[in-house]
Amino acid sequence: MLSITVELNHMRVALPHRKVIPGEQRGAVAQVDVVPHGATASGDRDRASLVVGTVVDDESIGRGMDGRQLGQESRKAATFVLGRDDDQDSRRRRFGPRGWPAQRFACRDHRSWADGSSFARIRELGFETNMAFRIPGVWGSNPNSLAKPKISRDLETSIKGVFVAGDLGGSPVIRTAVNQGVHVARTVQTRCGGGGAADGTFDLVIVGAGAAGLSASLEAKRLGLTCVLLEKREWAATIQDFSKGKQVFAEPRSLANESSLWIDEDTSKEDLLERWRNTLETSELDLREGEEVSDVRREGGAFVVQATSGPVRGRFVLLSMGTRGNPRRTGAKGEELLKVHHKLMEPSDFVDRRVLVIGGGDSALETAFSLCMTNEVSISYRGDSFNRAKSKNIKRVERAIAEGHISVHWGSTLRYIDEGQVCVALKDGEEVCFPNDEVFVQIGAELPVRFLRKVGLEFEGDRNGGWWGRIAIAFGLSVAYYTIAKERGVNIWTFLGLDTVYGNVIEWMRSDHYLWTTSSGGKYVKFGGTVFFGSLIYTLVILGFGFQAMRRWWKAPLQRWRYASLMFFQCFFFLILPEIIWRNASFVTPELRGQFSQAYGILYAWPLSIYSIVGAPVTWLVYGLLLTFVAFPIYVRWFGKSFCTWICACGGLAETLGDRWRHLAPKGKLAHRLERMNWGVLLFATFVTLTWLLTRFTNWDGALVRDMNGDTALGSDGLLHTYKVVVDWLMIGVIPISLYPAFGGKIWCRMWCPLAKYMELLSGWFGKLKIDANDKCISCNECSRYCQVGIDVMMFAQRQEAFDNSNTACIQCGICVAVCPVEVLTFTSDDDVKVTLDYD
Structure with missing residues (x-):
């Protein structure tokens, strides 16, 4: 096949000789092979994805291969298609249930395609294009809307100077x-x-x-x-x-x-x-x-x-370049025409014009409303409703729509622009064309990422050697720590042959020690054991990184109190009280004194601490039930899930050690769907608990709970052991801490913690605490960027809509309140009484 090669920024595009002939049925397209310029590997293919149109040459691309086979062949030249997609069933037949290969393979940088001049060059050769973009980020977000260059405290980038x-x-x-x-x-x-x-x-x-x-x-x-x-x-x-x-x-x-x-x-x-x-x-x-x-x-x-x-x-x-000078482009044909604008300077310059506004944010709605009384105004928006703009702008535009001053094409994308008309494509594939004099494309702006990459700046979350190195170090340390501290029967030290090297140290840690107090008549304080030293190390980490985090957020009084609270509860309730006071207390019976490990559960409700019920003596069992089903619901009613960020030791490590990576928290629809995994952990904890209770308090001889010839692998003990290894060792400790440098500190708390799900259900049902917004939002995205549980806070702020645990997984940490530069967000209650918590 005769091909024409065109250099498009960082891409090399080979175009076959077939062109769209005027008068041919719309939908006839050309095949294009896209190769990262100067690259032959597939390492860059997850940068951006192209969602494209219909294949006309079944012989060259639809040879009965499914998406996986095509992906293997496309490591050196990923195949994309220009045109329309009118045959959904045909698409599935050709490429399997995952759809177009374009959803799997990617070009080097989506800006190489979003550049209007690149598309214009293709069209000069006679090819018709209809491009739409899906830019995948961290689990479904747009990385370029959140990622920023790595900078030091002095605002210096990865390039010194x-x-x-x-x-x-x-x-x-x-x-x-x-x-x-x-x-x-x-x-x-x-x-x-x-x-x-x-x-x-x-x-x-x-x-x-x-x-x-x-x-x-x-x-x-x-x-x-x-x-x-x-x-x-x-x-x-x-x-x-x-x-x-x-x-x-x-x-x-x-x-x-x-x-x-x-x-x-x-x-x-x-x-x-x-x-x-x-x-x-x-x-x-x-x-x-x-x-x-x-x-x-x-x-x-x-x-x-x-x-x-x-x-x-x-x-x-x-x-010191900003973003507004870099407006996003649709990539549609004709976007380079003089009639296309990206901002409205003076509404009086446009009178008796036929205007199309592309977008559904504040800028687009403000432009449409400003022009609708003196012009014929239409809006093209890809969504089904205006949900990204301030409520006052939405109300004004909706009123203008109802009065007939503005028309809207819902679920539409810009097809092409001519001097005298524009065409938009609807979701059902129908194409609507209408006369037009002016087009305003207002779909946001973005950082000049391409220029910054060219300069050589590193960005937050870049997956380079250092990124993998941090994960490897975190994995090694977390495995070592949780193997020793929790003693869950996973003898990794022997497996690695390190027991001969560190055996004496480990044995010393496992032994009890005594601190003599001669001034008290020769009495001594008993301490020691791997749990004690594990708690001590954990506490020192929270204190060290807690003071760093407190210094970072010092200007926000609420954050100072929050970090002080985390450090206090860790020191007293999760170290001193169980290991020193309770273990040596004279105010409790010897029997309770011997149960000092249960004192760790004084603040840990079931199901975070399954041992508040499972395996607990009767006294602690009653206490655990009261804590879980009486005390916690009362707390949650007034304070939501703030236990996670003010008290909990798991959340404490995420908020202190993990604070430096909080901006890397996964965002987007996929991340929010993965939050449902904590339902599985909650159900698993419930099943293990009920099984243990049935075994202890009844003579039920079900197959899952009875011992079989002394082998408890299928019994309640086996279930509990599985829970200890899978949940307590892997899901609470090793995996989430290993992923701190990659995805922030809240993987466990957000994705898997059963207590977080339990509190979210209670708070969503009858909780009072929420975060509200005024009308000053400037859409800077800082609130969403720093949210550790991936909430699209800016969307709520733009719409002046309160959010709580009925519509989000908010943990009420207040960081979004602290980072907002124009003081948009405040904590409120259901009584609609504003409670300002974060300002002097």
């Missing part, structure tokens, strides 16, 4: 962004001293003249650094793009403004820009507008920043 600030540095609001710019300038001054170099090398090259870039440039000049500021458009372009009269918030007010830029109170866009303009006119900054940066590379002891007018050398580089 390259800093980020503003959106890239996790500061989506102006007040925090300008402070980040100041801090970077001060860090550079500390390291280099200023003065520049004789060869014209600047001390600091700043890319992006937004709030952070301007602030850094002003501070650098004040500190005596030589600095140049490069901007591809104009200074503060993002703010200048705001609609006329748009309010600019000065949140968070508790944060002092360290910059020379004025941002002391809420004001209009025009007033803010006028104040900044006056500052810039007197500052004499080296500001170079119209300079687009295409690359940053190190040469010798400096960086070379490749700009439009030529290279610029600098000892340090600050990347």
Whole structure:
């Protein structure tokens, strides 16, 4: 077959000679082989996935292979198809139940396909395209909406000497962004001293003249650094793009403004820009507008920043580009036309026009409403309802729809754009075309990930050698710890041959020890055993990393109290009380004193501690039942699942040691479906408990509970042993802790913990605690990014909808409240009385 090869950014696309002939039945398509540029392995094929159309050449691609066989053949050249998908049954016949191979194989970077010029180049060759994208992230999320470059406390990236600030540095609001710019300038001054170099090398090259870039440039000049500021458009372009009269918030007010830029109170866009303009006119900054940066590379002891007018050398580089300058594109034909816009500057510029708005978020709805009274406005949205926008915008647009000012094409995607019309494809495959003068594509913006990857920055969650190394180390340590501390009969030390090396240490840990107190008449305090030393190590880890986490969240009073609570309960209730006080107490009977290990369950309700009931003496059995079915329901009614983040030792380790990886928590639909696994653990715990109770208190001789010739493998003891190994050893300890560096600290608590499911059921039934939102959400996504249980908090904030355990797995840690830069979220109760917990 004759092929044409076209270079599309990082991809090489081979196009066969067949073209779509005008007048041919729509749906005729061409076959395209996509190969990662310069790569032959399949290591990159999970980066992004293409959902595409109908195959016309059964001979070349549909040779009766199922998806798996095709996948094996496609390791060097994954096959994708351009066109429409009108035959769902045929698709399943060709490629099996998993659907198109495109759902399995991926191109190197979805931006290589999302670039409109790439599609335009294909169309210049005469091929018709209809692309839709599914970007899989961590268990179903979009990684590019959450992932950010790895940065240190000084905002330095994985490349020494390259800093980020503003959106890239996790500061989506102006007040925090300008402070980040100041801090970077001060860090550079500390390291280099200023003065520049004789060869014209600047001390600091700043890319992006937004709030952070301007602030850094002003501070650098004040500190005596030589600095140049490069901007591809104009200074503060993002703010200048705001609609006329748009309010600019000065949140968070508790944060002092360290910059020379004025941002002391809420004001209009025009007033803010006028104040900044006056500052810039007197500052004499080296500001170079119209300079687009295409690359940053190190040469010798400096960086070379490749700009439009030529290279610029600098000892340090600050990347302060935002996201709004990088609008997402649909990839549809005609998106490069002048009639296509990504923002609405002045509604009065559009009168008596036929307008199509693509999107269903706040920007799209605000644009549609602003234009609907003087224009003929339609909305094309892929969803079935507006669920990603603020409630006030939804209500305004719904009212306009009811009054006939706006029409909506639900479940539609943009097909193509011509000078005089647009066409959208509906879910049922029908194509709707209508006259059009203007198109607004407002489906969000994204970080310039492709540019940042080109520079060489590492991103959070990158699966490189260090990522696997951290998992391996965590796995080894967790296996060693839980094997010794829990003594679950898994003699891994002998298996590895390490008992001869560490045998004396392990034996010493297993022995009891005595601390003599001669001042008390020769009395002694007894301690020791692997459980004691295991608890001691566990406590020291929580204390060490707990103080680190407390320092990180120190500005949030609620978080200070929360981490103090976790450390207190771990020290007292899960170490000192059972191992020291109870074991040596004179206020309990010798029999109870010998049951000191049961004291670990004073706060651990069934089924987290199955031993509160299973194997417990009668006294502890009664206590465990009261704790589980009386005390916990009362607690949950008022405080939800906060036990997980204020008291529990399992949650304590996740919140302290796991805090540094909380942003890696799996997001998306698949992750939420996997949360149902804790139903299985809860049912398993219930079955083991009921089996043990029947064995102990009845003479029931069922096959599952009786001993068979002394072999208890099928008896209740066998079930309990299985539970100990599978749940107590693997699911509570080894597996989740090993996955901390990959998926955050809440794998056990979120996916498997039966007590978390029990509390969630109770709290969803009659709990009062919830998190509510006001109308200030700026869609920065910080709340969702830092949620350890993967809740799409921003969606609730945008809609001003409260969330609790009736609609989420929220553990009431309050981190989303703490990270919100404009103080949108607050804890409330069912009484609708706002209770502000996180502010002085």
